[in-house]
Amino acid sequence: MEPWTTAPAGPSSAPEMPSPGGNPVGRVEEVLAQFFMDGKLRAAATDPAYLTLWEALEQAVAGGKRSRPQLVLAAYQHLARPAERAAENAVLLAASFELLHSAFVVHDDVIDRDTVRRGVPNVSGRYRQRALRDGADADTAAHAGDSAGLLAGDLALSGAYRLLRRVRTAPERRERLHDILDEAIFASIGGELLDVELSRSPVMPTPERMCRTARCKTSVYSFEAPLEAGAVLAGADSSVVAALTSSGRHAGIAYQVVDDVLGVFGHHSRTGKADWGDLREGKRTVLLAYAATRPEWQHIAHLIGSPHLTAAEAEHIRRVLTDCGARDHAISVAEDNARRALDFLEHDGVPSPLRAELTALLQGVMDRVRPE
Amino acid sequence: MEPWTTAPAGPSSAPEMPSPGGNPVGRVEEVLAQFFMDGKLRAAATDPAYLTLWEALEQAVAGGKRSRPQLVLAAYQHLARPAERAAENAVLLAASFELLHSAFVVHDDVIDRDTVRRGVPNVSGRYRQRALRDGADADTAAHAGDSAGLLAGDLALSGAYRLLRRVRTAPERRERLHDILDEAIFASIGGELLDVELSRSPVMPTPERMCRTARCKTSVYSFEAPLEAGAVLAGADSSVVAALTSSGRHAGIAYQVVDDVLGVFGHHSRTGKADWGDLREGKRTVLLAYAATRPEWQHIAHLIGSPHLTAAEAEHIRRVLTDCGARDHAISVAEDNARRALDFLEHDGVPSPLRAELTALLQGVMDRVRPE
The missing domain is CATH 1.10.600.10 (Farnesyl Diphosphate Synthase)
Known part of the structure; x- marks a missing residue:
């Protein structure tokens, strides 16, 4: 369930998560x-x-x-x-x-x-x-x-x-950095707890609650906080720090949603984990949260989280998730967040090479779910 | 297995753990x-x-x-x-x-x-x-x-x-305090790990290794570090800080050993836990580590850690632990550490009221296993 590491290690991972x-x-x-x-x-x-x-x-x-x-x-x-x-x-x-x-x-x-x-x-x-x-x-x-x-x-x-x-570094920057670390820990523990609690609940969470979980669990410590902390240590203007933080937030949500889509539709060789592990675990994702609002949900609800899920049943779930629009919806949530992430990078104070690096990274994330 | 809290809360705990x-x-x-x-x-x-x-x-x-x-x-x-x-x-x-x-x-x-x-x-x-x-x-x-x-x-x-x-506080004191916290965490995690590992091992640890575990798990963060940190923040001379730290170390070991003795020989109303819980868990203590070096060990080895231990079997273990000298040995280890703790408090730089408070506290700990 931890996001970045679901991409395989080694050179083959470059297109999925390009290095800055x-x-x-x-x-x-x-x-x-x-x-x-x-x-x-x-x-x-x-x-x-x-x-x-x-x-x-x-x-x-x-x-x-x-x-x-x-x-x-x-x-x-x-x-x-x-x-x-x-x-x-x-x-x-x-x-x-x-x-x-x-x-x-x-x-x-x-x-x-x-x-x-x-x-x-x-x-x-x-x-x-x-x-x-x-x-x-x-x-x-x-x-x-x-x-x-x-x-x-x-x-x-x-x-x-x-x-x-x-x-x-200067005392006030130091304090700021510690605040960022504290906040990242606070958010991540909350996100992890929500992840556990939502998986445990028979009721499917709302798509909004899923996005909040993704943000807390992944985005804050993996995107927002690293960008914010690097910018603060560099002594960047507060508006630039804020722009990078906001960009990181949306990039992180996009990343998590893409990861969730790949957790269901991805292939073993790309995600490095079993094809239908997420379905078998009943992992709550934006994908399922959306599907639960559709009438087709009744055809798959009983299979989600079944520890003995078969390959055929997993394929059936995938078909329903595609037909009911859940897959498209999730990808559009990811695209929407990726777009917002790019918008925040347009801030004048973000140097072009940094913008280019972060844009390439985001592109790499989105390419994983875009049609080839 | 966490020590201080085994004493019951409320006024009745005063003789066991007097407040400074x-x-x-x-x-x-x-x-x-x-x-x-x-x-x-x-x-x-x-x-x-x-x-x-x-x-x-x-x-x-x-x-x-x-x-x-x-x-x-x-x-x-x-x-x-x-x-x-x-x-x-x-x-x-x-x-x-x-x-x-x-x-x-x-x-x-x-x-x-x-x-x-x-x-x-x-x-x-x-x-x-x-x-x-x-x-x-x-x-x-x-x-x-x-x-x-x-x-x-x-x-x-x-x-x-x-x-x-x-x-x-001044930057160097601040750094020092953070070092103390870090060291306390480092030691405690190590002590907890040893506690787990030793309990898992069929071989009884040496008494020395048990003392090291007690020190890491209990003494550092419960006695040494609080005294050291309080003294550092106060700006005490380094020799006074060292004396208090050493005193705390031995007080902590004494406390843990006393707690272990009470975990086997104490009564429910005093320790707040089941009489033979420690025996049933097979908790490694100085008591058992010593007993394992005695020939009488063969009479009880098979019972230690038995999840279905009966009251009669527990009583049998207690008798063997007493007869083979394990109980006296453990109490003498505790007394020896308590004495060393008091010796370190004799440092000239330790103000008499502080010495009196800590002495009373230690007295309270030792009274729990001294004959009335």
């Missing part, structure tokens, strides 16, 4: 490597078992695509005055967002009971496997996995604050 | 109330379901005894020069530790699969009950409870950072 490009993402890797070296040394001094948890978290962080750091760095680099530029601060800020992302991913996997992420066992999965190897029964092993995932996520969350604290 | 007394704990309540008012308003603006999570967290925080804030405030008030005193900062720092405590308690309950804390349903328990009322099966309801507990704990952890950030 030209950013010192390599330095982000170094900062993260240093963070883990320090953590592992301290953990090893505590107990060998603690070192293992740090290694598991490091592996989880290693799998990320660094999309959020790239947004932070793009905003910062294009907006900072050359004289004021202190790239190291932007790198720390960017790395902080990556740890925040990892915290949410690891905790989201615990909540979703996922044990695999990007094709390899995640933190919970590794601990679960180990417990099974040690002879634990399935329930005990799952519990060992969840406990490790919970604790690893806490480490990552704390790490995000820790890296942000190392950013050296 | 005379501190503006009331202001801590106000700061926490304000924190939740702000959070609930923002949550309600997001979605009614999010408000419910905030309310559940607020209830969890309301049940605390404010032991950590009291230590922060005791150290601060007795060490700050009158001219430098800015009690509001100490109150914020104290409240931050209470939220940190809540984060650990809520996450610990998820890990331990506990649904009740201090006699009332905890965050997980409330969400689980609600799901059951809504017709969910037991597994789904448990999962809904765990998910809510995980997210509520994240909110509390983030809240601890948020309140600490509001402390206004």
Whole structure:
């Protein structure tokens, strides 16, 4: 259910989530490597078992695509005055967002009971496997996995604050950056909760509530906050910061809706997950929220969330979702948000190269659901 | 498994955990109330379901005894020069530790699969009950409870950072306070992990490893860090800060070991939990770690951690633990740590009233296992 990472890693993912490009993402890797070296040394001094948890978290962080750091760095680099530029601060800020992302991913996997992420066992999965190897029964092993995932996520969350604290800038900017991080955490936890609660409820949420969930869960910490924070650190005018934040908000919603469409209509090779996993989980999406308002809903309502959903039933649902207009509706919601995102980038204070980068990124997102 | 809260709330707990007394704990309540008012308003603006999570967290925080804030405030008030005193900062720092405590308690309950804390349903328990009322099966309801507990704990952890950030003091003290919080989180997560891992392992840990676990899990964030942070904010000499930190470390270990002894030998009315819950869980303690090194261990090893342990079997275990010297050993470990804690308080720079308060507190802890 976490969005960016549903795109496959590696070069093939370029058309789906193009890099803003030209950013010192390599330095982000170094900062993260240093963070883990320090953590592992301290953990090893505590107990060998603690070192293992740090290694598991490091592996989880290693799998990320660094999309959020790239947004932070793009905003910062294009907006900072050359004289004021202190790239190291932007790198720390960017790395902080990556740890925040990892915290949410690891905790989201615990909540979703996922044990695999990007094709390899995640933190919970590794601990679960180990417990099974040690002879634990399935329930005990799952519990060992969840406990490790919970604790690893806490480490990552704390790490995000820790890296942000190392950013050296004027006190008011610093406060602002911390406010942005706090707000991103506040929104994301709310979004995750809504995701859980809406999936649990037999009543389909309204399309508006689904959009609010998408915004909270994905958009704020993945798009809005990284752009806002990069711009704030760069000392950009408040109107530019606001324009980028608003653009990020709509880009994030577009991204989530596209991801939801691909979660139902996408192919395994593109999304990196089972074709009808979202349908089997009964994941609440704008797609289903719209379909639930249509008379055709009665033909599929009983199948949504069925743990034994077959390929044929999934195909039937897809046909109904297409025929009742849900697919078109979802794509139009995504297109509408993408358009608004582009509109906000028209602000005079947004430098053209930044506008071009963000436009290309958005284009890449939308191309995933546009007819070829 | 979380220590301080095993003592019952209310006036009857005074002999077990005496308040350092005379501190503006009331202001801590106000700061926490304000924190939740702000959070609930923002949550309600997001979605009614999010408000419910905030309310559940607020209830969890309301049940605390404010032991950590009291230590922060005791150290601060007795060490700050009158001219430098800015009690509001100490109150914020104290409240931050209470939220940190809540984060650990809520996450610990998820890990331990506990649904009740201090006699009332905890965050997980409330969400689980609600799901059951809504017709969910037991597994789904448990999962809904765990998910809510995980997210509520994240909110509390983030809240601890948020309140600490509001402390206004010299930059180097501020950095130091953040380091203390980070270190407390680092140690506590490690301690919690060790607790989980050791319980899972069929091999009984060495007594040394058990002490290390107790220190990480309990002592650092419950004793060492609050005393250290209060003293740092007060601007105390580094040797005084070190003495208080070391004293807190040993006091914390003593507290944990006493709690472990009471978890096996205590009565329901005193510990607030089932008499043989720890034995049934197979909780690793200094008591069991010592017993495992004795020949008598073979008579009880198969019973430890048995989910169907009977009262008679528990009584048998208690007798063996007493006869093989495990009980006396554990009490002597606690006494030894309590003595060291007192020794560190003899530092000239520790003001007598602070020494008296902390000594009384430690006395109260030890009285719980001393013969009457």
